[in-house]
Amino acid sequence: MRKFGLIGFPLTHSFSKKYFTEKFEKEGLADCQFDLYEIDNIDLFPQILSQNPSLEGLSVTIPYKEKVITFLDALDPACEQIGAVNCIKINQGKLTGYNTDYIGFKDSLDIWLGGLRPKALVLGTGGASKAVIQALKDLQIPYLMVSRNQSNLGDWITYEDLYQDQSILSTHHLIINTTPLGTYPNTEAMADINVELITGEHKVYDLVYNPEKTFLMRSLEARGAVVKNGLEMLHLQAEAAWKIWN
Numbered sequence: 686m687r688k689f690g691l692i693g694f695p696l697t698h699s700f701s702k703k704y705f706t707e708k709f710e711k712e713g714l715a716d717c718q719f720d721l722y723e724i725d726n727i728d729l730f731p732q733i734l735s736q737n738p739s740l741e742g743l744s745v746t747i748p749y750k751e752k753v754i755t756f757l758d759a760l761d762p763a764c765e766q767i768g769a770v771n772c773i774k775i776n777q778g779k780l781t782g783y784n785t786d787y788i789g790f791k792d793s794l795d796i797w798l799g800g801l802r803p804k805a806l807v808l809g810t811g812g813a814s815k816a817v818i819q820a821l822k823d824l825q826i827p828y829l830m831v832s833r834n835q836s837n838l839g840d841w842i843t844y845e846d847l848y849q850d851q852s853i854l855s856t857h858h859l860i861i862n863t864t865p866l867g868t869y870p871n872t873e874a875m876a877d878i879n880v881e882l883i884t885g886e887h888k889v890y891d892l893v894y895n896p897e898k899t900f901l902m903r904s905l906e907a908r909g910a911v912v913k914n915g916l917e918m919l920h921l922q923a924e925a926a927w928k929i930w931n
Contacts, residue, residue: 687741688717688720688740689705689718689719689720689742690719690740691722691743691744692724692744692745693723694723694747695723697870699721701744702721705717706719708923720737722737727752731756742773742930743773745771745772747813748811750786751811753782754768754769757770757780759780760782763783763784767815769784769786771784771786771816771922772785772925785921785922785923785925785926786922788925789920789921789922790816790918793921794820795824802825803858804827805828805829805857805860806829806861807863808876809831809864810834811863814863829841844876848877848879851879858887860878860887860910861892862893863892864876866899867893867902872899874900875899878901878905885910887909889912894916898914
């Protein structure tokens with residue numbers, strides 16, 4: 686049996702098992718299996734490997750996309766640049782990290798924007814944001830990162846800055862949520878955005894896909910914004926992971 690799986694915490698929201706199980710059934714891959722490995726500490730990762738010696742590949746989700754790197758033997762060059770891993774290929778005991786979030790997001794966003802290149806606000810500074818930022822750079826989309834915390838970085842602002850300087854939202858018409866806020870079961874949470882400043886010129890791409898329309902998407906759509914969830918990105922990144930594992 687060829688074994689694949691997902692590590693993260695929590696995994697109640699994960700689509701991966703359903704996606705790959707249906708894929709294996711549809712494509713007649715009876716010798717393939719995809720399991721969830723929920724661990725509340727990254728130090729349990731080696732235990733997963735030792736208990737499942739036939740694992741060929743793993744997906745990685747929140748909160749381990751950065752923390753898992755220290756356990757790997759090698760990184761794909763593009764992944765090294767991003768600084769976060771969401772896909773691991775296991776070959777003869779050697780673990781190599783990749784980032785298919787980057788591929789999925791970049792391709793999905795490019796199609797959605799249809800040639801437009803609006804300035805972007807990236808909500809969140811975790812592992813998922815690293816792939817998003819690399820994609821924005823490669824698509825030549827200017828961006829600012831938005832965090833609860835202060836930083837000396839020139840492309841970094843706080844949510845407080847967003848409220849104090851209303852011109853930021855009037856000139857940055859693409860909002861990308863990379864935080865887990867709004868994910869099931871905490872569906873009524875959203876980043877601290879002043880919805881009064883949202884117009885029909887804004888586009889909102891929320892990497893969350895469960896629920897289908899997050900509180901952020903609903904709130905900004907009510908002000909005229911065009912919204913999109915992360916499901917297409919997930920499909921694209923899952924297929925990219927399958928190619929890597931094979």
